[in-house]
Amino acid sequence: MDDSGVIDYVITDTGVDPLSNVLKMLKHQEHDNIVATGYGRYLAQMHLQCPIITEIKAYAIGANFLFPDCRTVLDIGGQDSKIIRVRNGKVEDFEMNDKCAAGTGKFLEVMATTLGFTLDEFGNISSRADQAVPISSMCTVFAESEIVSLISSGADRKNISLGLHQSILNRIIALMGRTGFEEPIVFAGGVAKNECIAKLLRSKLKMKILLPPEPQIVGAIGSALVAKQEITSDYTGRKNQKPKGV
Amino acid sequence: MTNHEQMWEELGLDVDLHKELIKSIDHTFNQTVGAQNERPASMAYFDRVLHESHGGRVAELIEARKNGKKFVGTFCIYVPDEIAMAADAIPVALCGGTQFSIPYGEKMFPRNICPLVKSTFGMALSKTCPYGPIKDLGVGETTCDAKKKAWDVVNFYVMEVPQKKSDLDLKLWRQAVADFKSRIEELTGMKVTAHRLTQTIDIMNDKRRALQKLNEFRKLDPPPISGLDALVIMQAAFNDEPTRFTEHLTELNNELDDRVKKGISPFKKGTKRIMISGCPSVMGNWKVHSLIEKSDAAIVVDETCTGTRYFSNLVEDGVADLEKQLDALAERYMKIDCACFSPNNERMETIEKIVDDHTVDGVVQYILQYCHGYNVEAIRVARILNKRKIPNIKLETDYSEEDMGQLRTRIDAFLEQL
Ligand code: SF4
Ligand code: SF4
Numbered sequence: 263m264d265d266s267g268v269i270d271y272v273i274t275d276t277g278v279d280p281l282s283n284v285l286k287m288l289k290h291q292e293h294d295n296i297v298a299t300g301y302g303r304y305l306a307q308m309h310l311q312c313p314i315i316t317e318i319k320a321y322a323i324g325a326n327f328l329f330p331d332c333r334t335v336l337d338i339g340g341q342d343s344k345i346i347r348v349r350n351g352k353v354e355d356f357e358m359n360d361k362c363a364a365g366t367g368k369f370l371e372v373m374a375t376t377l378g379f380t381l382d383e384f385g386n387i388s389s390r391a392d393q394a395v396p397i398s399s400m401c402t403v404f405a406e407s408e409i410v411s412l413i414s415s416g417a418d419r420k421n422i423s424l425g426l427h428q429s430i431l432n433r434i435i436a437l438m439g440r441t442g443f444e445e446p447i448v449f450a451g452g453v454a455k456n457e458c459i460a461k462l463l464r465s466k467l468k469m470k471i472l473l474p475p476e477p478q479i480v481g482a483i484g485s486a487l488v489a490k491q492e493i494t495s496d497y498t499g500r501k502n503q504k505p506k507g508v
Numbered sequence: 509m510t511n512h513e514q515m516w517e518e519l520g521l522d523v524d525l526h527k528e529l530i531k532s533i534d535h536t537f538n539q540t541v542g543a544q545n546e547r548p549a550s551m552a553y554f555d556r557v558l559h560e561s562h563g564g565r566v567a568e569l570i571e572a573r574k575n576g577k578k579f580v581g582t583f584c585i586y587v588p589d590e591i592a593m594a595a596d597a598i599p600v601a602l603c604g605g606t607q608f609s610i611p612y613g614e615k616m617f618p619r620n621i622c623p624l625v626k627s628t629f630g631m632a633l634s635k636t637c638p639y640g641p642i643k644d645l646g647v648g649e650t651t652c653d654a655k656k657k658a659w660d661v662v663n664f665y666v667m668e669v670p671q672k673k674s675d676l677d678l679k680l681w682r683q684a685v686a687d688f689k690s691r692i693e694e695l696t697g698m699k700v701t702a703h704r705l706t707q708t709i710d711i712m713n714d715k716r717r718a719l720q721k722l723n724e725f726r727k728l729d730p731p732p733i734s735g736l737d738a739l740v741i742m743q744a745a746f747n748d749e750p751t752r753f754t755e756h757l758t759e760l761n762n763e764l765d766d767r768v769k770k771g772i773s774p775f776k777k778g779t780k781r782i783m784i785s786g787c788p789s790v791m792g793n794w795k796v797h798s799l800i801e802k803s804d805a806a807i808v809v810d811e812t813c814t815g816t817r818y819f820s821n822l823v824e825d826g827v828a829d830l831e832k833q834l835d836a837l838a839e840r841y842m843k844i845d846c847a848c849f850s851p852n853n854e855r856m857e858t859i860e861k862i863v864d865d866h867t868v869d870g871v872v873q874y875i876l877q878y879c880h881g882y883n884v885e886a887i888r889v890a891r892i893l894n895k896r897k898i899p900n901i902k903l904e905t906d907y908s909e910e911d912m913g914q915l916r917t918r919i920d921a922f923l924e925q926l
Binding site for chain 1: 904913916917918921925
């Protein structure tokens with residue numbers, strides 16, 4: 263990033279060896295400073311000696327940059343989902359899902375595969391369903407077998423998909439209830455690319471939902487802003503985490 | 509942990525499995541407690557107490573039993589040690605804090621009860637608890653549902669802890685204390701006399717005073733000792749012989765005095781000050797304390813049973829009459845503000861006071877998964893903290909490592925907010 267905004271970005275799977283993936287990415291990217299965030303932040307810190315921030319903070323700062331009046335960030339990624347209440351880019355309160363995969367991108371991914379769709383098709387197809395088949399299981403494992411039996415009983419795959427999206431939505435809304443929320447809500451993370459979830463969220467909450475142009479890099483933008491601030495001002499971040507070269 | 513293979517064999521333990529258990533505890537210990545910097549030299553003793561908990565301490569108990577003493581296993585800080593000791597019994601708290609034994613506990617007990625209970629019974633069920641075979645009496649209590657019903661399964665003696673704190677309840681509790689005395693006397697064949705009780709009340713009060721003194725050091729900025737080390741001391745307090753423990757703690761307190769004068773601390777001045785509030789962290793469990801302090805915050809007080817709840821309030825001493833001594837004991841123990849009580853206004857007052865005394869920046873409500881008492885009470889605790897604008901977060905977790913990543917993110921994000 264520079265003063266005009268994002269110059270370039272790369273999205274890649276963490277894979278089984280996140281560190282070499284990061285190093286590969288960095289090799290092709292010019293950079294003045296690095297701040298790491300996300301689950302692998304400590305790994306990055308250890309090898310790159312860079313400062314770290316949590317994804318909670320990163321999303322708050324990133325969302326605030328993209329939408330300065332943002333009050334709530336909803337982030338649904340592959341691993342977990344979070345709700346963050348923000349004011350002027352500062353975290354006021356946050357909640358994360360508990361340790362299981364229900365209500366995360368992983369859930370959608372598994373279900374899409376079970377139904378024979380790609381992840382991209384999944385949201386699209388569901389938007390065209392005429393009637394949702396209700397899904398009762400929240401657990402990824404149980405929902406999977408529920409779907410298998412629904413398919414064999416002849417239910418329409420489109421309608422099952424819609425049912426699944428609705429069950430995720432209920433889970434998300436329950437999570438949001440734990441912190442409370444105000445509009446505008448910035449919807450970020452990989453799942454925000456799913457048009458069906460975004461649509462359902464809008465109609466259910468009747469609130470202003472903002473979608474970033476690239477929902478998967480909101481946290482990266484937040485970290486980049488911290489990295490930028492760090493070289494332009496006297497920002498030192500948390501102690502023991504000063505950059506040592508790179 | 510030290511190796512006492514022959515003794516374990518003789519106790520009928522599954523020696524191979526026990527070796528694995530020890531290995532897993534040692535591993536966790538080294539990654540948490542052992543990985544700290546700037547530890548006081550006197551901590552070596554308390555580390556040793558933990559390391560000897562399945563070795564030297566057990567050998568010592570076996571020896572004592574040969575000399576006619578009885579060994580009593582307890583599981584809650586409501587059980588008055590003074591009484592057991594006055595009748596020549598040795599009480600030791602036996603709660604389990606390791607993930608290793610949980611799957612064994614789950615073979616018999618439902619999965620959705622708290623890890624402390626599953627771990628405790630898992631040790632016994634997997635034949636890796638050296639205390640079980642030498643125990644002369646198990647003393648349970650009617651506190652939370654999980655424990656209360658577990659005693660029934662294993663046929664322990666059960667002390668009735670009331671659910672409220674009215675006069676009626678205090679009367680009932682006073683009776684429970686007297687009944688406990690009779691049960692212990694029956695076990696050892698020794699009478700509890702006023703004279704002996706005076707001695708044991710003094711021993712336990714001295715122990716509490718030393719722990720209170722340690723707690724005073726943690727009010728300083730920066731505290732001269734880490735929260736994790738203070739926890740190790742508490743865990744040792746549950747296991748060690750009390751007089752010896754107090755001697756070593758006094759030594760440590762002297763060292764802390766010296767460290768304060770020299771300005772030695774594991775933390776920088778101004779380090780964020782965290783209070784842990786809620787469920788106990790017993791031996792083997794260093795998970796959350798370690799995560800918090802690895803993220804550059806200092807735990808400056810534990811409002812838990814492995815913290816203030818254990819050592820607050822002394823038993824009134826200088827009472828020469830046995831019945832009055834039992835009154836004094838009942839009164840002191842009844843002041844413990846466990847979430848098993850309803851209403852539990854006393855705990856709210858305690859929390860407010862501690863937050864001020866220790867100039868706390870943020871509170872982590874530590875909830876063991878499926879501990880309904882503390883989990884539900886967390887709502888009230890959060891309310892009073894919010895009212896005073898003290899940032900707080902509730903962490904509900906078990907002993908496993910699977911949620912470490914998420915837990916760390918939540919802890920770090922909480923610390924970023926302070
Ligand atoms: S939490 Fe309650 S039941 Fe558990 S040891 Fe403490 S006082 Fe006893
Ligand atoms: S932590 Fe809670 S559920 Fe577990 S034994 Fe103690 S009071 Fe019972």
